Amino acid sequence: MQSDPAKYEAEMPSLLWGLNPVFSAFARLYIKDIKEMKESKQVPGIFFYNGHPIRQVDVVGTVVLVKERDAFYNYGGLDTPCSSDLVEQMKKLQEEVLQKTKLEIGDVVKVRGHIRIYREQREIQASIYYKVDDPMCEVQISRMLELPCLYREVYDKPFQIPEDAQSAPGGLNLRSSIDLLGEKVKDFLLDNRIQTFYQQELETVDDLVSLASQPVSRTDSKQMDSKSEPSSKLIHSAFKEAIKVLQEKGVVFQKSNSPEDVYHVTDQDKELHNMTLHVVKADCRKPRHAEKGCHFLHILRCVRQSYSPYLSEMVMHHVLNLLERNSDIVSTMEGYYMAF
Incomplete structure (x- = not known):
């Protein structure tokens, strides 16, 4: 039984979704x-x-309905002897968590999560949410000014497949294979908690090499004669392009501008995480940052000075998102961050 092609005509093929940022x-x-x-x-x-x-999606709105439910916070170790300072710190932490997560009707909240259908109703399954302290409506006004620009520059413009993807050897199939290889490399790095790596090390992983060889089989048959490049060089090139995709997304980075330098995995670089958190904490104590928090560009500049001048904006965004998901920092308004 063949599927009706008309039902897919308004959708981009799923293999190409990763090309759309x-x-x-x-x-x-x-x-x-x-x-x-x-x-x-x-x-x-x-x-x-x-x-x-x-x-x-990322939304900011007013709470109109709150479903009450019991919450249990288990910090561990409280049933064993501990110092009064530790107990006091834990109480303060619990109070702060409750303050940020206990919602009342009329509270302004920021929510990030996936869209899903539950009982025939569309909802956002929150991966992170918190109450926004916005007595002057600055956060909401900032968002009202930002959204029309985003719609005009991004959402209201139909996505166009990049020219380099269309003109690459093997066309869109090759581009899709590179993106897929990049995702598999990312999964391999995160699943194995790899902190640093060289490209040559990835080229020893059989599953990844097997996937990297697929673009070779899709290239024009005229390139596969005796005068064409060896498969090993084409596989090496596929890995290079896949890593480049991950660099552009901020998943991996290099501390220098040398292509031969070691790659760092952003999720696993605790030194970078701690340095970024230290910058936010230290500067939020200063009067000029105490109210709004630190701006993204200020944080990036400080971390570049202390860690690496070649750190990209995407890597910095990736680190700040990780710290926010871990509740180490919170974005107070667009582009500003504050430590708890």
Whole structure:
């Protein structure tokens, strides 16, 4: 039985979704549009706005309904003797957690998460949420000014497949294979908690090499004669392109501008995490940062001075998002961060 091709005509093929940067971002949309987006017929749980595949969103709104439920906080070790200072610190931490997570009707909250359908109702399954202290409505006004620009520059413009993807050897199939290889390399690095690596080390992993060889089989048959490059060089090139994709996303980085230098895995670089957190904590104590927090560009500049001048903005965004997910910092308004 053949599927009806008409039902897919409004959707980009799922293999190409990774080429659209909106797919990997927390899309900042009006709630009205989130409610009206069409769900993908190819992959349930993915929604489309004007041709952009969206799987996770970032919203700020007012609490209109609160479902009361009991919460249990287990910090561990409280049933054993401990110092009074430690008990006091834990009490303060518990109070702060309760203050940030206990919601009342009328509170302004920021929510990030995935869209899902539950009991035939569309909702956001929150991966992170917190109450926004916004007595002067600065956060909401900032967002009201930001959203029209995002719609004008991104969401209301139909996504165009990059020219380099169309003109690459093997066309879109090759580009999709490189993106897929990049995702598999990312999974391999994170699953094995790898902190640093050289490209040559990845080329010894059989599963990755097998995947990297697929673009070779899709290249024009004229390139596969006796005068063509050896497969090993083409595989090496595929790994190089896949790592470049991960660098552009901030997943991996190098501390120097030498292509032969070791690669660092952003998620596993505790030194970078701690340095970034230290910058935010130290500067938030200063009067000029005490109210709004530290701006992204200020944090980036400080970390570059202390850690590496070649650190990209995407890596810094990635680190700040990790720290925010771990509740080490919180974004007070667009581009500003404050430590707890």
